Amino acid sequence: MKLNLKIWRQKDAKSSGELIDYALNGIEGDMSFLEMLDVLNEELINKGEEPVEFDHDCREGICGTCSLQINGEPHGPDRLVTTCQLHMRKFNDGDTIVIEPFRATAFPVIKDLIVDRSSFDRIQQSGGYISVNTSGNTVDANAIPIDKHDADKAMDAATCIGCGACVAACKNASAMLFTSAKVSQFALLPQGQIEATERVQSMVRQMDLEGFGNCTNTGACEIECPKGISLENIARMNREYLSATSKG
Amino acid sequence: MQSLLKPSLCPNFAFIHINSNLSIMSGLIKSSIARKVVMALSGLFLVFFLAQHFTINITSVLAPDTFNEWSHFMGYNGLVQFILQPVLIAGVIVHFVMGIKLELQNNKARAIKYKKYNGSANASWMSRNMIITGLVVLAFLGLHIYDFWIHEMTYKYLEANPEDPTRYYAETVEKFEPFWRTVLYVISFVLLALHxxxxxxxxxxxxxxxxxxxxxxxxxxxIYAIVIPLGFIFIALYHHFNPITH
Known part of the structure; x- marks a missing residue:
């Protein structure tokens, strides 16, 4: 497979970047998108050029490290997959592929295709936890009976890997889907009730402070999310927030 | 800080109470979720108003006498004129101002735009272009206010004309005589439908x-987004093609 790549190259956070053209040959349909970039980087290194920097880690769709806006969509044109799970068979011979970093003011570019997503960490740190005494008398989580539907929905929310595709897809660069998944995974469980009020308020406050946009319910985040996190979570977070605010 | 605001620790209960209420209010509007709720509530209020407006307007086609009667009631009832009308104006202003504020913030949230952004892959045109459809509807509202509201205010309050419960039907039909105005109304209703x-x-x-x-x-x-705007389009076209012959 022969490809024309247009890749965003940016020296560092302070420099302005641009799309650079690369022609690449010998790509197999069974390769993952990241393996295709590995091939490119090998060529660049052999030519003595600077390789393209991109984020990756587990390469099996569970760590949330890989990103990339591929032809205008986060994680590319396939659904329910991360970039590392995207196969090159989704593209055709001779295709032009535009590869950009996830764009959001709250996700500043560090270099090339790598963005700083620590704003997500700060949202999580602001309230995405429960306080449990682990001094030896820890109660087994399974000792508390939980409705199967609630447990399933909490688990669904907890499958969010925090990759940032929701922000990248949203025309407003809103982080509502991520934040709502992190709120929901506790809001649905009895263990999450004690800190429920402060949790949603703190996490929404932090989300706003980071400079993410507002949700306009376009649903793009849900479609592009590699884990299929539902918009139901955003509605739940809105309810949680309104209920927390009315409590003061 | 929180404990300092507790009324029991402060001699001036009322002041602190009002103050904390205000801080909750300003906290609410500062949050992205609250702004969306304000947008939703004002929007739903306007949706409700639209249904009421349509109900009255359709009588201009079905029963002109009823149209005159209802319009006269709306124009001279104190509750409608001095309570509901200001609430409606406030609703429009809140919806518009908040919409602009949200749009500006959203633009700032992605200061550097994508070179390639495939918006249609994951969201409808309508959901992505609320600001465009909204601004067109707002511009239409300017024309609509000029056409009917300014005219009413001048007739009733500036010129202090006597009450005439039979004038509304003729005035309305006359408005749709010019082709350009009918076309502008029809286009605006299409954009309203998309919104x-x-x-x-x-x-x-x-x-x-x-x-x-x-x-x-x-x-x-x-159903609502199709039926109501289509109904308004029908009314505009009906009056345009059925002028009152003198």
Whole structure:
């Protein structure tokens, strides 16, 4: 497979970047998108050029490290997959592929295709936890009976890997889907009730402070999310927030 | 800090109470979720108003006498004129101002734009262009206010004309005589339909309603977004093609 790549190259956070053209040959349909970039980087290194920097880690769709806006969509044109799970068979011979970093003011570019997503960490740190005494008398989580539907929905929310595709897809660069998944995974469980009020308020406050946009319910985040996190979570977070605010 | 605000620790209970209420209010509007709720509530209010407006207007086609009667009631009833009308104006202003504020913030949230952004891959045109459809509807509102509201205010309050419960039908039909105005109204109603298509159901999601009733709300939204604007288009065209012959 022969490809024309247009890749965003940016020296560092302070420099302005641009799309650079690369022609690449010998790509197999069974390769993952990241393996295709590995091939490119090998060529660049052999030519003595600077390789393209991109984020990756587990390469099996569970760590949330890989990103990339591929032809205008986060994680590319396939659904329910991360970039590392995207196969090159989704593209055709001779295709032009535009590869950009996830764009959001709250996700500043560090270099090339790598963005700083620590704003997500700060949202999580602001309230995405429960306080449990682990001094030896820890109660087994399974000792508390939980409705199967609630447990399933909490688990669904907890499958969010925090990759940032929701922000990248949203025309407003809103982080509502991520934040709502992190709120929901506790809001649905009895263990999450004690800190429920402060949790949603703190996490929404932090989300706003980071400079993410507002949700306009376009649903793009849900479609592009590699884990299929539902918009139901955003509605739940809105309810949680309104209920927390009315409590003061 | 929180304990300092507790009324029991402060001699001036009332002041602190008002103060904390105000801080809750300003805290609410500062948050992205609260802004969306304000957008949703003002939007739903305007949706409700639209249905009421349509109900009265359709009588101009079906029963001109009833149209005159109802219009006269709306024009001279104190509750409608001095309570509901200002509330409606406030609703429009809140919806518009908040919409602009949200749009500006959203633009700032992605200061550097994508070179390639495939918006249609994951969201409808209507949901992505609420600001465009909204601004067109707002511009239409300018013309609409000039056409009817300014005229009413001048007739009633500036010129202090006597009450005439029979004038409304003729005045309305006359407005649709020019082709250009009818076309502008029709275009605006199409844009209104696109705005409603996303906005109506979206307001429920903003208020936290996403449950087994959501598919029905979606269907109702689509019916409403087609029927009401189409009805308004029908009224405009009907009067344009059926002028009063003198």
């Amino acid at each position: 409603l298509w996303h906005g109506f159901a979206s307001s429920f999601q903003s208020m936290g309603v996403n449950n087994k009733y959501s598919p029905s709300i979606r269907v109702f939204t689509q």
